[in-house]
Each structure stands twice: as C-alpha cells, then as structure tokens.
Amino acid sequence: MLAMIVLVSGRGxxxxxxxxxxxxxxxxxxxxxxxxxxxxxAALAFAKEKGLPAVWMNPKEEDGRMGYENxxxxxxxxxxxxxxxxxxxxxxxxxxxxxxxxKPILNIHPALLPAFPGMTAQRDALAYGVKYSGCTVHFVDGxxxxxxxxxxxxxxxxxxxxxxxxxxxxxxxxxKLYPEVLTWLARGRIRRDGRIVRVLPDxxxxxxxxx
Amino acid sequence: MLAMIVLVSGRGxxxxxxxxxxxxxxxxxxxxxxxxxxxxxAALAFAKEKGLPAVWMNPKEEDGRMGYENxxxxxxxxxxxxxxxxxxxxxxxxxxxxxxxxKPILNIHPALLPAFPGMTAQRDALAYGVKYSGCTVHFVDGxxxxxxxxxxxxxxxxxxxxxxxxxxxxxxxxxKLYPEVLTWLARGRIRRDGRIVRVLPDxxxxxxxxx
Numbered sequence: 001m002l003a004m005i006v007l008v009s010g011r012g013x014x015x016x017x018x019x020x021x022x023x024x025x026x027x028x029x030x031x032x033x034x035x036x037x038x039x040x041x042a043a044l045a046f047a048k049e050k051g052l053p054a055v056w057m058n059p060k061e062e063d064g065r066m067g068y069e070n071x072x073x074x075x076x077x078x079x080x081x082x083x084x085x086x087x088x089x090x091x092x093x094x095x096x097x098x099x100x101x102x103k104p105i106l107n108i109h110p111a112l113l114p115a116f117p118g119m120t121a122q123r124d125a126l127a128y129g130v131k132y133s134g135c136t137v138h139f140v141d142g143x144x145x146x147x148x149x150x151x152x153x154x155x156x157x158x159x160x161x162x163x164x165x166x167x168x169x170x171x172x173x174x175x176k177l178y179p180e181v182l183t184w185l186a187r188g189r190i191r192r193d194g195r196i197v198r199v200l201p202d203x204x205x206x207x208x209x210x211x
Numbered sequence: 212m213l214a215m216i217v218l219v220s221g222r223g224x225x226x227x228x229x230x231x232x233x234x235x236x237x238x239x240x241x242x243x244x245x246x247x248x249x250x251x252x253a254a255l256a257f258a259k260e261k262g263l264p265a266v267w268m269n270p271k272e273e274d275g276r277m278g279y280e281n282x283x284x285x286x287x288x289x290x291x292x293x294x295x296x297x298x299x300x301x302x303x304x305x306x307x308x309x310x311x312x313x314k315p316i317l318n319i320h321p322a323l324l325p326a327f328p329g330m331t332a333q334r335d336a337l338a339y340g341v342k343y344s345g346c347t348v349h350f351v352d353g354x355x356x357x358x359x360x361x362x363x364x365x366x367x368x369x370x371x372x373x374x375x376x377x378x379x380x381x382x383x384x385x386x387k388l389y390p391e392v393l394t395w396l397a398r399g400r401i402r403r404d405g406r407i408v409r410v411l412p413d414x415x416x417x418x419x420x421x422x
Binding site: 112127130131134151154159196197198 | 323324325326327338339340341342343345359360362363364365370406407408409
C-alpha cells in the first residue's frame with residue numbers, strides 16, 4: 001500500500017485520475033493528504049468530497065519562501081507518506097529543504113522533457129512549432145523539471161491546435177500515465193541509477209519483460 | 212520534378228533512401244549532385260554507382276572556412292537545384308553565405324528537436340535518460356539544428372539500448388520520413404509561416420485532410 005501526499009495548486013485533474021485508480025483497485029495506494037498552496041484550488045474541494053485530508057498551506061503567512069517551505073516540509077513529515085506526488089503544483093520545491101525528505105518525489109510535466117520545461121510548456125511547444133509534444137513523469141530534483149525521467153508519452157501536435165486543445169490532448173495522456181507510474185512505484189518496480197530509471201518486469205505478468 | 216543537391220559526409224544511408232524513393236516513383240525528383248566534404252564518404256561511392264554527379268569539396272584546400280563555404284556555394288549555384296538536402300552533412304552551413312541560396316534547405320536530425328541538437332544526439336538522449344527520442348526534418352537556418360520543424364517521428368528508447376542500437380532504430384524512421392517530406396516538397400504541399408510549418412492536404416487524395 002503506497003501512502004501518498006499529493007501537492008496541488010489547481011483543478012487537480014491528475015489527483016482525480018490517481019484517486020480513480022485507487023478506487024477501481026488498479027493502484028494499491030492511499031492518499032494521506034492533499035496539500036495546496038492555493039486556497040481556491042478545486043483539488044481541495046475534490047479531496048474533501050472524497051473524505052481525504054485537505055490542507056491549505058498559505059505561502060503568505062510566513063516571512064519569505066523559506067518559512068513556507070519549512071512549514072510545508074514539517075506538515076508533510078507530520079502526516080507521513082511513502083512518496084510525494086506533485087500534481088499541478090505551481091511552486092518549485094526548495095531543494096535545500098526537500099533533499100531531506102529521503103523518499104521519492106514525483107512530478108508530471110506536460111511536455112517531452114528536456115524540451116519545454118517550466119510553466120508554459122504547451123504554449124512554448126506551439127510557438128516552437130514541434131510536431132510532437134507529450135508528457136513526462138520524473139523524479140524531482142533541485143532543478144526546474146530536470147530530474148530523472150521515469151516515463152514519457154508522445155502526443156501529436158495538430159495544425160489547428162491552440163494551447164487549450166493541445167493541453168487537453170496531453171492531459172488525457174497524463175491521466176493514464178501518472179496512475180500507471182504510481183502502480184509501478186507501489187509494486188517496487190522502479191529502479192534508479194543516477195539519471196537512468198528502469199522499470200522492472202511485473203512479477204504478476206507471466207514472463208513479462210520490458211526493453 | 213524536384214531537383215535536389217544532397218550534401219553528405221558519411222555513409223549516405225539517407226541519400227540511399229531518397230534515391231530509392233525516386234527509383235520506385237514515390238518521389239518525383241532527381242538528384243543533380245551529391246557533394247561531400249569528406250573524400251572517403253561512402254555516399255560518394257554510392258552516387259557514382261548510381262551515375263549521379265559526385266563531388267568532393269576539400270575543406271582544407273582553401274584558406275579558412277569562409278573560402279570553403281564560398282566555393283561550396285558557387286558549386287551549388289553552378290549545378291543548380293530547387294533545394295538543398297543535408298543528409299548526414301557534418302558542417303554547420305555558414306549562414307552569411309547560405310542565406311543567399313533563396314530556396315529550401317532541409318536537414319534531418321536524429322532527435323526530437325529542440326531536444327538534443329548537435330553531433331551526439333543519440334548519446335545525449337541516452338545519457339539524459341529519455342524514454343522517447345526520434346527524428347526531425349527541419350528547414351536549416353543560421354543555428355545548430357534550430358530551424359522550423361517540418362516533420363517528426365518519435366522513437367522509443369529501450370532499456371538495453373546503447374548508442375548503436377538506438378541510432379539504428381531512429382535511422383530506420385529517418386529513412387521513411389525524409390523521402391516522405393521531400394515528396395511533400397515536390398508536390399508544393401509545404402507552407403512555412405515564421406517557425407510554423409504546415410503540410411497541405413494532398414490534392415491526389417480524395418478529400419484528404421490533415422489536422
């Protein structure tokens with residue numbers, strides 16, 4: 001049973017897909033808390049609806065970012081979890097604080113990293129004129145969307161795409177990819193060696209092999 | 212009939228795939244010359260075998276790179292062509308010279324640009340740990356693999372890949388993608404608007420539409 005704390009800032013559609021995977025039994029996990037840096041995040045309302053602990057951490061309450069980060073870290077340690085799951089969380093985690101977490105921190109990003117890191121990935125992909133973008137689940141490190149990649153899914157860019165259409169097409173893949181990766185994590189199938197991440201075959205699959 | 216000059220430095224496997232597309236009638240084009248900056252390029256031997264004009268341009272003959280670039284440009288203008296096709300050409304074209312060419316200059320790159328530009332794309336992709344790389348056909352501009360993208364094809368990276376295995380898997384896709392893009396160019400289907408490149412529907416396809 002993988003105990004997760006999910007960090008959100010917005011509508012929480014990835015949170016919903018993770019919760020749905022738990023409810024249908026595909027993901028052997030539980031969400032110990034949903035924490036948002038934004039009070040109005042729809043993800044918090046969803047969490048309450050599902051009976052999950054929903055916490056708003058106000059970044060403005062403390063003096064400066066470090067105060068907030070330290071308080072967030074304490075809250076996470078107090079609640080307890082096997083991993084941190086960033087799902088549309090709008091802050092870069094301060095690595096001076098979170099390097100001490102010691103357990104996996106995952107993020108999902110709406111581009112095929114290392115292309116188009118940052119907050120405007122879909123817009124940047126359209127402006128560049130790529131024919132494929134996609135989504136990436138990666139371990140978080142100190143950088144901006146720079147951590148070791150666990151899984152990716154390419155998504156075609158269509159001629160008539162605007163940011164909304166492309167974002168929606170990518171998001172549909174995010175909703176499949178993130179729960180699947182968490183299933184791998186729950187089953188202990190993810191191995192990391194420096195920047196290289198491998199996914200072991202599923203013991204449950206007869207003779208299952210990858211790569 | 213698309214008249215091409217193909218610039219090469221190596222074995223010329225993309226040149227072979229283009230010539231094969233011409234021979235089987237898929238690409239309405241002809242190769243006016245194959246020009247190499249390396250005398251030992253296997254691509255030159257292939258060109259001769261096929262009865263195509265094969266030209267070695269010695270970069271060391273002249274004083275400095277600009278001398279070579281100007282001589283290359285003169286040779287290209289003398290031969291005449293509708294486009295320049297870079298197929299494993301190891302030099303960055305000097306844009307002070309080649310901006311005056313005035314016709315399309317295409318290149319193929321073994322990565323999903325803008326990820327992993329430069330000469331060691333496959334090695335860089337493996338070192339980064341991406342789960343997908345691929346190939347990109349793009350217009351050449353003054354930068355390193357930075358021009359507007361015409362077409363891309365994602366290729367999965369497998370757990371057991373080394374540089375050779377990944378390169379071979381990408382190359383197989385290059386050999387399909389480059390001739391296809393040249394077919395679009397031959398049929399006047401490519402439209403460029405700044406960085407954005409669109410491919411018009413093929414008139415030959417009944418009601419064919421893209422995007």
